Amino acid sequence: xxxxxxxxxxxxxxxxxxxxxxxxxxxxxxxxLLLSCMCxxxxxxxxxxxxxxxILKFKRKFTGNTKDNSFKLTIDNSILPKYIKTKNLDKYYxxxxxxxxxxxxxxxxxxxxxxxxxxxxxxxxxxxSEYIKKHYTIEEQMVNYKxxxxxxxxxxxxxxxxxxxxxGEAKLEKAKVMTKAQKETLFDYYIYFNRMQDANNLYxxx
Numbered sequence: 175x176x177x178x179x180x181x182x183x184x185x186x187x188x189x190x191x192x193x194x195x196x197x198x199x200x201x202x203x204x205x206x207l208l209l210s211c212m213c214x215x216x217x218x219x220x221x222x223x224x225x226x227x228x229i230l231k232f233k234r235k236f237t238g239n240t241k242d243n244s245f246k247l248t249i250d251n252s253i254l255p256k257y258i259k260t261k262n263l264d265k266y267y268x269x270x271x272x273x274x275x276x277x278x279x280x281x282x283x284x285x286x287x288x289x290x291x292x293x294x295x296x297x298x299x300x301x302x303s304e305y306i307k308k309h310y311t312i313e314e315q316m317v318n319y320k321x322x323x324x325x326x327x328x329x330x331x332x333x334x335x336x337x338x339x340x341x342g343e344a345k346l347e348k349a350k351v352m353t354k355a356q357k358e359t360l361f362d363y364y365i366y367f368n369r370m371q372d373a374n375n376l377y378x379x380x
Contacts, residue, residue: 183236284334288355
């Protein structure tokens with residue numbers, strides 16, 4: 175008995191998108207699924223991979239079915255599904271496609287260069303004091319002597335502090351305009367902890 179498998183365009187499209195956006199499966203697995211539906215053509219691999227990106231970014235979609243030879247790739251003009259809650263689709267797509275290997279901790283600092291420093295709950299003052307002793311001279315500290323510890327990093331050096339005295343969701347504390355690097359790291363942080371609205375708000379005025 176011969177087994178025959180038919181591919182439904184809408185099902186494959188929706189499955190791949192949900193794997194990527196909702197289940198956050200590795201991009202390589204999603205790409206493998208979509209490329210398997212486009213094999214047997216003379217189209218160059220780099221173009222097929224662009225089609226994969228277009229499908230995941232809701233620019234193209236599969237329609238029809240292989241059963242009646244109507245299966246094809248077409249332009250997608252449909253409305254974004256409800257599970258897409260970000261207004262920064264391109265940025266979020268890149269974050270999911272190339273996730274950071276180093277995971278974020280709930281609390282910590284972000285320096286102006288965008289580096290995240292994980293700090294245990296309620297330890298930010300002690301951590302900051304030790305960091306300052308190692309990286310700043312007495313002269314640098316005395317220029318703004320009113321600020322010490324975490325306040326020195328935040329209000330003088332422009333760092334971002336993520337903390338919460340009640341051990342809940344981290345609150346943002348900053349005194350200066352965020353650098354581009356800080357904003358990108360903070361975006362990644364919010365995405366990592368599924369704080370979609372906070373991530374969206376970072377870029378809503380751009």
